[in-house]
Amino acid sequence: MGKENVRIEDHHIFDNLPIYRFRVLFWVVLVWVATIVLQFLEEIIYAQAIFFTIFMLLYLTLHIYSKVFKHRYTWLYFFLQCSIIFVSAFIMPHGSPAVLLGLLPILIAQSIHIFNHSLKVIFIVILLYLPYSYAISINYGIQELPFFIPILFFIMAIAVFYSILYVRQANAWRRMQYYLYELQLANQKIKELTIASERKRIARDLHDTLAQGLAGLIMKLEAIDIHLQNKNNERAKEIVQESMYQARTALKEAREAIDDLRADSIDEVDFVHEVEKEIIKFTDATSIEVNRSFETLPPLSSLIKQHCIYMIGECLMNIAKHAQAANVSISIWTEKGRLVVLIQDDGIGFNTNKIGKQVGHYGLIGVAERVRILNGEVDIKSEKGKGTRILVSTPLTCTGK
Template identity: 45%
Template sequence: MEKLNLNKTLNREPNEKPKEEIIFSQMPIIFWIIFVYIGALVLQNIQQALFLPSLFFSFILIVHALLYFFSRVFYKRNIWFYFVIQDCVLFASAFILPKGSPVVLIGLLPVLIAQSIVILKNNIKVTIFFILSYGLYCIAIVMNYGASELPIFISIFFVILIIVIFYTIIYNRQVSARLRMEFYLQQLELAYQKVEELTLLNERQRMARDLHDTLAQGLAGLIMQLEAVNVHIRNGNITRSNEIISRSMQQARDTLKDARTVIDNLRTESLDEIDFHSAVLDEIRKFEEVTAIYVEHKINPVHSLSNLSMEYGTYILRESLTNIAKHSEANKVRIKIEQKDGQLYMEISDNGIGFDTKNIGKQTGKYGLIGLQERVRLVGGKLLVESTPGKGTKLYITVPIG
């Protein structure tokens, strides 16, 4: 069975996020930076208009926004460099517009801290970055507004920080849930494709078995009968030849009927009721008529056998007898069928030439025992083959009753 190719997405864990799936949606944060920028300019210029510092402040906030927008570039290189530079940019902007510094620091530092929680994913690293950012915030407030105003600004800072972190956690869970859902949907689609492949393979194997059990076995029987006719004609036994030809014609009709039944089963997926005892006796009768090999049999009643097990049991017996006729050169066959320990038990033996069981499946064109093994396996049964060159062959088959 060929392995299905998995794309990179399916190789991820369900909680693993691609780099483009940053917890903070970039555009909302960019809009937030613009909003903070406008607020800082208004607050500063209402109290004291500063034209050149305002231009320089605009440049600094553009740098901050660009760094955020291209923050993915730093993920695999030096993420600490990104956070330190962002801290320095915000700290510098607080001194360019002193009166607007509270808006910048309170508006953007909590966002940067929350971003570090998502990206760094390490309590120690996040704590270090928080201490650094919080220290710069306190220094900027003290230098711009004095130490007496510090408690008020600290309170505001922590309120905003708690709100932003809470939003981050909620948003993080939503994104993680969506990514897990996408992952499982892709896995489900992959599993569905796998099931389709296995179903197709099973159908092909089933059709191969059905064709073998009907057309191949039927044609093999016809060939054996025609070979017998040829021998009798050479010996001048016309009467016997005509008898075999009549049986061959009937067998050809039966094979055609069986082939049509197989086709109908493939179309309708339904099984007809099978009289197992009668089917077994019919197979034995056909075998004796075609091969003139005597069959000693003991067929005990088997109760509560499912249709599938009955069908497969009949096929297994037919294939076993066909193998004996084609390869064993036997003149006597023993068949024993009974219900034992809740299972259908079949024992089929012959006094033919036997073979080396190590060669099963290795001879080109000889797949009878392989077909038997597949049939038995499909109904949850077991097959044991005992054979020694010159000492005949024994098959022990058990099939579940239900």
């Protein structure tokens, strides 16, 4: 439902509540019956009764199509309805009290709906009050005015009270439509954000499983090639076995990512043990020993374990592929309610201003995204020839965002 459709429904809000039309129809039929009965008790006039019936049908027709006059020719509508009422009162003189007291309050109530302006409604009341007094004076005599005027105001008070309640009901209906429209917009926005977030998550998972796994296999294949050239067949065979194991592991992780099972299985994972496995894979691929310093850690949420393991694996993979480092260290500790991970190397370093600007280099972008999900912070420092230092800090109570 678009915004324009909501506005159109607002314009015709009073016409979209069928109960209002049925009540008016019932009331007009009741007025018609009362008028006929009062008139025929005094004088039976069939010709005038037929004309009166036609006028009542015309009154109902105009009322049903009053929405046509809501924004244009409003005063013409009230003039026509008022004329019908007073002509009917003179056609059926003995039944005129039923016509006047029955239909004038409806016209007053409708003026509240249409104009929604106090001065205009008061003006309508005055305009109707004058011909009402004149019609009663002609049909019953001026001495009867003190009796009929209070009756008119009593019925008008009831009609106005009902009309005010109806306006509140209509306003509540309009607000409900507006809130429904806003809810639909919000729901659509959530869907769009969910799709965008899911695309990023899939990109991260593919990078952390397939891309890292294939990169590790390529380095092992290169090592196998070197050992074969040096006739070191035994070592080459060992690396082939390691490569087969690594390929199976990468395939398993890829399947878990596709089936979205990683979040269910990560709860039982020992964080430090998984970090050690990442370090072993790095050492096997590069022959670089990693200096590690792990403090005793409190229980970590599955979200923190999942993202931190992948961040550490990504950093080690980048060191293996690009750093040309001789020394690597990883430190993990807690400080002031936060989990801190520090990864350092003494490699060639790089220009941190180029992060995210090189096609095909998305590893550190993934690290930054995972840190943001954990409501954490990441500090990357690197200089040419002086190595790289990556410090990640995330709240221990993180629930993600």
